[in-house]
Structures are given as structure tokens and as C-alpha cells.
Amino acid sequence: MTGPKLFACVSVFANCAAGSQLKVGHELESSTIEIQAVSMKLGANDVVLIDTPGFDDTSRSQAEILQLIAEFLRRTYSEDKLLTGIIYLHDISSNRIAQSDLGSYRLFRKLCGDAAMTNVVIATTMWDDVDQQLGANRLQELQDDFFKDAYDRGVPIMRHDNTRQSAHRILSRLLGKDGTRCDIQYEMVDEGKSVENTAAGKELLHQFDEFEDTHGKQLRAAQDSLEPIPSRNGLRDGSGGTEEGADVRELRIALEQVRQELRRVQDERDKLRQTLGQDLTAHIKRLMLCICPI
Structure with missing residues (x-):
């Protein structure tokens, strides 16, 4: 695979890593759902950070978010563009795992599948809002329970302190990996499934x-x-x-x-x-030209 290395993350992380100003969740109009991207250099590597909305984004429906992410991943895979890395954020200051957190993670796991988890980093955030010892205890609990399936597969659970250095350290952890294919890409492209029939x-x-x-x-x-x-x-x-x-x-x-x-x-x-609307389909086509120019 040639071209820049592609990383999927949310806009908060992308802005921190690239010093960009991508719109963040609540800043988007309630009727707007989109994927954003920003290019950057990491060492000698050309990197594109792709803002994929999280399933816990309360301003948009989960069905719309899944449809959008699935269509984007379908197009990238169809054009032989694979993700080098996927950054999954978790708020360490949360004193309990909410049902919405559990649902979002279950969706994420099904979308990725087991093989793609080798290209995932789980980044814990909001360390400034929690006592450091308490945060360390929660991190251990995440490894032993909530993220145990990922951790046992070798997925690193890293601390992100909201600095560019921290973001670059997380990206660098995945930089040398080969591109990966998510399960939903195989299901939609190779098996011809609709989004609702994927895992x-x-x-x-x-x-x-x-x-x-x-x-x-x-x-x-x-x-x-x-x-x-x-x-x-x-x-x-x-x-x-x-x-x-x-x-x-x-x-x-x-x-x-x-x-x-x-x-x-x-x-x-x-x-x-439903199939993705024409406006969003056109948006993804334009985005593909930006991140993977012919």
C-alpha cells in the first residue's frame, strides 16, 4: 500500500496531534454528520488523521454514525487503502462504566473484528480530572475487566495527557504496522452485505x-x-x-x-x-480525493 498512513480517531485527538481545528462533536450543527481529515508529518512519515465520529456522540444517531463509518471504510477498502491505526479513547475520570460505554465498545469490537485489533491503541484521557492513584487503579480495572479481551490480545492501553507529545507517542506505537482490514470492510466488499447484516x-x-x-x-x-x-x-x-x-x-x-x-x-x-444519502456519499468521495489523491 502506497500513500500516507491512515489513522482513525476522533477530532479531539486529531486536533491535539496535528494542531488542527477540526470541529468537535457539539460544535457541528445537530443536522450535520460528517467525517473530517487532517494531514500531518510524523517523523519522515506522511500521516492522515481521519475523524470518525464516536458511537457515543449524542448529537447524532448511532445508526447514522454506523452508516457513515461503514460507507467510508467500504470505499477505502475498495480502493486498497487500509488503516494503519485506530485510536479508541476512554475517559479515565468516569467513576463507572455506563451502559452507553459498554454499547459503544461492543459496536467498536464488532466493526473491527479480532484481526484489526492488532492495529488499535486504547488511549485513556482526562487524567487532569482524577487523582493519579485513583486513575492508576481504574486503569488496572480496565485491563482486568472492561477492556480485558483487547488487552489479552496485546492491545496497548496508553495514557494520553492531551499534549501533542503524548498524541505522537500513541501514533508512533502503531506507525510501523502494516495496514489492516476491519471485519465490516470484508463483510461489505467481499461478501456484499448491507450495513444492517454485518456483525x-x-x-x-x-x-x-x-x-x-x-x-x-x-x-x-x-x-x-x-x-x-x-x-x-x-x-x-x-x-x-x-x-x-x-x-x-x-x-x-x-x-x-x-x-x-x-x-x-x-x-x-x-x-x-436506509442507504446513505447522496450528500453524504458525495462528501465521502470528496474526502477520498483529499486523503488519497490520484
Whole structure:
């Protein structure tokens, strides 16, 4: 493979490494989803850092993010451009692993597959926001539990202190590796699968199933609780009707929130089955010309 060495990361890391000013998650318009790239030199090597949105980006749906990343990876693989490295960030200051963290990592693992993990570095961030001993304890816990499968495969879990020197040290760890093929690239190009039928797509659908099962139970429980409450807790208004108490109103609000979340997940399912829009497809084509000029 000729040309620059390609690294996938998020914009925060890319900006730190290259001194660039790529837009960061919340700075993008809510209706905008895109992949950005910046070129830099690392020693004698030409490097391109590709900002791939994280699955925990709350401003965009997971289905849209997976569709975009999958299409970009499909095109790079089709043009014989492989990733030299993938940087996965984890906030060391978090005092617990949230369900969203677990879901994001599961998606990441399915997207990469086992073979591509040899080209991954897990970089821990936000060390300034945590006591150093506590951070060291959490790092050990990550190696022993949350990231154990990756760590046992030789994936380094490194400290990133938000300096350019630190970012370059992490990139250098992967610089000498051969380019790697992610599972989702093989599935889409060599096996001709749609995104929803890849391992990553199935994982996301499985997470939707889990979400709907949990919130569906909450919805049914709330509906069952709602029926008898007005007669027990309601107050008579001036017309002889029943005025809802505060607990009933709160329950109705909670009920509507659950319904909205279930509608959101259904919308995500629909998006996963759709093909990428023309605007985003054109955006990826332009990006390919920038990072891999003919």
C-alpha cells in the first residue's frame, strides 16, 4: 500500500496531534454528520488523521454514525487503502462504566473484528480530572475487566495527557504496522452485505432489542399503575370531575418520555436499513480525493 498512513480517531485527538481545528462533536450543527481529515508529518512519515465520529456522540444517531463509518471504510477498502491505526479513547475520570460505554465498545469490537485489533491503541484521557492513584487503579480495572479481551490480545492501553507529545507517542506505537482490514470492510466488499447484516449492524439491532425490551416493560408497568391512581389520589374539581394529583402528572410525563424513547429507537432501526444519502456519499468521495489523491 502506497500513500500516507491512515489513522482513525476522533477530532479531539486529531486536533491535539496535528494542531488542527477540526470541529468537535457539539460544535457541528445537530443536522450535520460528517467525517473530517487532517494531514500531518510524523517523523519522515506522511500521516492522515481521519475523524470518525464516536458511537457515543449524542448529537447524532448511532445508526447514522454506523452508516457513515461503514460507507467510508467500504470505499477505502475498495480502493486498497487500509488503516494503519485506530485510536479508541476512554475517559479515565468516569467513576463507572455506563451502559452507553459498554454499547459503544461492543459496536467498536464488532466493526473491527479480532484481526484489526492488532492495529488499535486504547488511549485513556482526562487524567487532569482524577487523582493519579485513583486513575492508576481504574486503569488496572480496565485491563482486568472492561477492556480485558483487547488487552489479552496485546492491545496497548496508553495514557494520553492531551499534549501533542503524548498524541505522537500513541501514533508512533502503531506507525510501523502494516495496514489492516476491519471485519465490516470484508463483510461489505467481499461478501456484499448491507450495513444492517454485518456483525456491527446486527450488534446495533441487538442493542435496540435490549432497549425496547427494558423500556417496553417500563411502559407496561407505568400504564398498569396509571389506571387506579386517579380514583385514589385525585381531587374533586369545581365541576365534580377529578383533578389529577402531582404523582399522576409525574407518571404521565414519565410515560410519555418512555414512548418517545421507543419511537426514537424505531426511527434508528429505519435509518440503519436506509442507504446513505447522496450528500453524504458525495462528501465521502470528496474526502477520498483529499486523503488519497490520484
